[in-house]
Amino acid sequence: MSGVRDTLQRFRTRLGPGPRSFLAWWGQALATWLPVRWRVLLGLTGDRLLFQRQDDGIEMSWLEGTQRHRLAQLPAAITADELRALLGNRLAGLPRWWLIPDGMALRRRLLLPAAAAERLHDVLRFELDRQTPFTANEARFDARVLGVRPDGQLDVELAAVPTAAFAAGVSGLGDLADGLAGGDVEDAGGAPLGVNLLPEAARMTRQAPQRGLHVALAAVAGITLVLAAWAVLDNRRAAADAFASQVDSRADAARQVAAQRQQLADLVTGTTVLSQTSARRPTALEVMDDVTRRLPDNTYLEKLAIEGDRLTLIGFSPEASGLVARLQRSPLWRNPALSGALQPDPRTRMDRFTLTAELLGKQDPAAAPAGGADAAGRD
Template identity: 85%
Template sequence: MSGVRDTLQQFRARLGPGPRSFLAWWGQALATWLPARWRVLLGLTRDRLFFQHQGDELEMTWGEGTQRHVLARLPATTTPDDLRALLGSRLANLPRWWLVPPGMVLRRRMLLPAAAADRLRDVLRFELDRQTPFTANEACFDARVLGVREDGQLDVELAAVPKSAFAGGLGRLGALAGGLAGADVEDADGAPLGVNLLPEDARVARQAPQRGLHLTLAAVAVIALVFGAWAVLDNRRAAADVFAAQVESRADEARQVASRRQQLVDLVAGTATLNQTSAQRPTALEVMDDVTRRLPDNTYLEKLAIEGDRLTLIGFSPEASGLVARLQESPLWRNPALSGALQPDPRTRMDRFTLTAELLGKRDPANAGTQGGADAAGRD
């Protein structure tokens, strides 16, 4: 058995080093290609262990794609435990197949409708007694599709073995017959034909080793991915809330700035309007100067008030009734009139008067001269 172990060690070396960490396994699982050793561990490889009779021994070969590599020759008394101890935990999980000798199998090529592709085995069950001397209950059978013709028909090759001969050959495998995943046929070139003659109820489905651990790690990875996505989403929401608060704060500042700007515009407009209005009216000094020049010397004022465009004069004069005529010729106001009755003052022996007039805007000097000439002409 030392030569067998040496061969198996070489086989294990071809599978590559073991996994270093879960992250390495996860990264390689997402890749489009995987090392052979990983494909074996994850159950993603199509590699198989073939057993066939060689005299009183069993020849064990490794089927790697379309190639086969002889691993060892085992005694017919080898048990599954012996094989597992010999192969190790990794190689023992490769699916085991019986390679049926070509002389035991009846092969026929036949044409079937294209619709038979989805239910090929059921169709063969009805066609078996027409193509072979056996019925579906008397033979183990399977077929492979060789191609599709131009008219759409399927070119199919049927392989069938009588159940009695199949059971006899299977029995020569001894204790290893109970753990098979299938039974293929060796073609003329020594390669597997690509069929499975083993009845479905006798096939053993192989699972990847440490499947529970892998599923647990996958579940943990999915949970971590969901949690990470949720954390990213929550961070995005928090950032969005902060940004919205900043935008609202900037909007409030912008509104305040706009309000202050509007107040400033209103103030400037009001000031300009006030200045324009003030510029159109005579100043208080101009009014006082004109009043002083037009009132007689024996007239005294207690109050001179300018409220808007209204001029009010309150004082004492012995000629109070003639003051209206004196003030009518002024270009700074119009419609001078006494307000109320004259009140004699016994102390000063003058009449107390209240006189009001409506202030006018400033006039252009040329217009003022023209207007003054017109007023003089009218008086003449």
């Protein structure tokens, strides 16, 4: 047994003290909870120990991925407790498989429809008596899919062992037969085929060590994820509220700017209209000059007022009734008329008049001399 211990010690040294990190250890433990098919699909099948009866002993091998390492030759009477003491914590946690010798199993290559992949074991149960000398009740059988042909058919390899021979082989493992997780068939090269002939009821499902701790850690991780998601959601909500208030404040500022811009536009428009209107109307100096030219010398004004487009003249003249004719044809106003009756002034012996006219826009300077000449002729 000392030689067995030395051999196992070398392999334990090769394996290392255990998982290289907490996450690796936890990941390996969580992987043991997955169904076998899921572990195969995800590549999480892991290592396993293979046991095979050899003469008066039991050969123990370690399957690492696709490589088989022969560990030690165990005595046939070894017990499960003795084996556990020899293996240590790391190797003792590996599933144990019986490796069926190649010559003990009957192997056949089959072509099956693609639909048979979902219920392969049930299909083989009906095909077993046609492909082998045994019925489904007389043999332990399983199959592996080697590939899919271009026409969709499955290339399957069937492996079967008579029930009596299978039971005898399992009993040859002694006390180790109670903890088996499966029974695989050895191919010509000494590697397992990848089938499991052990009935499901007899398979040993190994629980992950420290399962309670794993459940607690999983619960903590779940709660942490929920709290993290809640924190992220709360941060997003706070950011959205801050962004909304920022948008509202900027919208208010934008509305104020738009109102000020509209006021400025209205002011510019009004100023432009006023400037254009003022530019079209004659200036007060031009009106006064034209009035002075058209009134006779014996007439003087008391008031000259320009309100919008209305011209008002108030004054005294001995020829008040003829002033309307003198103010006609001016390019600066139109429709001159006396407003109210003439009022004689005994002091000056003149008539007090009030005369109004409607101012016009500026005309072409070419028209002004004609009016001016006509006024001069009348003077």
